[in-house]
Amino acid sequence: MKVIRADKMGFCFGVERAYRAIEALHQQRNGADGKPTVLIGDIVHNKSVVERVKSFGIERNDYQYIPERARVIIRTHGETREVYEKLVEKGNEIIDLVCPIVTKVRIRGNQLLEEGAEYVVLIGKKAHPEVRGNSSWIERCYVVEDESDIAGLPPARTIGVVSQTTFDPSRVRELTEKLKERFERVMTADTICPHTGLNQQTSMAIAPRCDVMLVIGDPHSSNSKTLYQKVKQVNPNTYFIHSKDDLEGIPLSAGMTVGLTAGASTPDWIIDEIEKTLLSRYGTESSKEAKPSRRAPVSGQPAG
Numbered sequence: 361m362k363v364i365r366a367d368k369m370g371f372c373f374g375v376e377r378a379y380r381a382i383e384a385l386h387q388q389r390n391g392a393d394g395k396p397t398v399l400i401g402d403i404v405h406n407k408s409v410v411e412r413v414k415s416f417g418i419e420r421n422d423y424q425y426i427p428e429r430a431r432v433i434i435r436t437h438g439e440t441r442e443v444y445e446k447l448v449e450k451g452n453e454i455i456d457l458v459c460p461i462v463t464k465v466r467i468r469g470n471q472l473l474e475e476g477a478e479y480v481v482l483i484g485k486k487a488h489p490e491v492r493g494n495s496s497w498i499e500r501c502y503v504v505e506d507e508s509d510i511a512g513l514p515p516a517r518t519i520g521v522v523s524q525t526t527f528d529p530s531r532v533r534e535l536t537e538k539l540k541e542r543f544e545r546v547m548t549a550d551t552i553c554p555h556t557g558l559n560q561q562t563s564m565a566i567a568p569r570c571d572v573m574l575v576i577g578d579p580h581s582s583n584s585k586t587l588y589q590k591v592k593q594v595n596p597n598t599y600f601i602h603s604k605d606d607l608e609g610i611p612l613s614a615g616m617t618v619g620l621t622a623g624a625s626t627p628d629w630i631i632d633e634i635e636k637t638l639l640s641r642y643g644t645e646s647s648k649e650a651k652p653s654r655r656a657p658v659s660g661q662p663a664g
């Protein structure tokens with residue numbers, strides 16, 4: 361069997377950075393001073409990662425239930441200004457792991473205000489934690505999710521436009537064009553994160569050369585499911601799997617070429633375990649595109 365790994369797959373830059381910081385915190389000092397460490401929400405939508413973070417002694421909780429003087433981790437999506445202020449009021453120590461690409465949205469939004477925009481439109485999903493967070497940090501901000509929101513915007517001559525980092529770029533363009541029909545001057549800043557696009561492009565690039573494509577992700581991860589749908593359009597013989605156990609139902613054989621890819625919330629230890637299983641069962645040959653793991657799995661930790 362020949363296994364081809366997509367060039368960009370698995371943890372994105374922001375999740376890798378946050379996970380590494382949590383791992384270092386666990387190894388260095390977590391709990392030594394008696395302070396509880398709490399993470400608001402899940403670090404990513406992946407059960408294996410959530411369980412591993414829990415095994416570090418880090419509890420997951422909603423911000424209302426966070427005790428005073430705790431060590432509080434803010435995940436990659438960020439939090440609202442109100443949550444930050446309440447956490448500080450309660451004497452908590454904040455460990456800010458917001459992805460710099462997410463922070464760039466609020467920075468660029470406020471810059472557009474300084475450059476003359478009367479307010480900023482943030483294109484994105486209203487209920488998404490990143491959008492709720494970033495819109496609260498931009499001084500004058502309205503969220504637009506679809507065309508129907510545009511009619512409700514207050515009158516202005518000049519507006520600024522930024523977007524949620526993971527919003528579909530073609531929808532951002534469409535909605536920006538609609539805004540240009542209504543407002544005289546529309547100042548834009550590109551705040552789309554390149555990771556999702558690269559993940560999809562590199563996965564779709566290998567898909568036509570593979571007999572079978574395996575997309576690895578948690579059933580609750582929307583970016584993994586979107587990746588699966590995109591790859592399946594190119595190669596109908598595509599399967600969505602969560603762990604090595606899911607290989608059981610897939611018709612695989614030694615002479616096949618199998619493509620591997622994974623969503624941004626899938627850790628290396630699951631990808632590596634699946635590749636290792638293929639190797640032991642079918643005798644895997646590496647392809648030119650094969651990439652080494654970005655980091656070795658932590659021994660003694662749960663996998664899959």
Ligand code: SF4
Binds near residue numbers: 372462553554555624
């Ligand atoms: S998808 Fe992009 S913006 Fe979101 S955490 Fe990952 S690198 Fe950051």
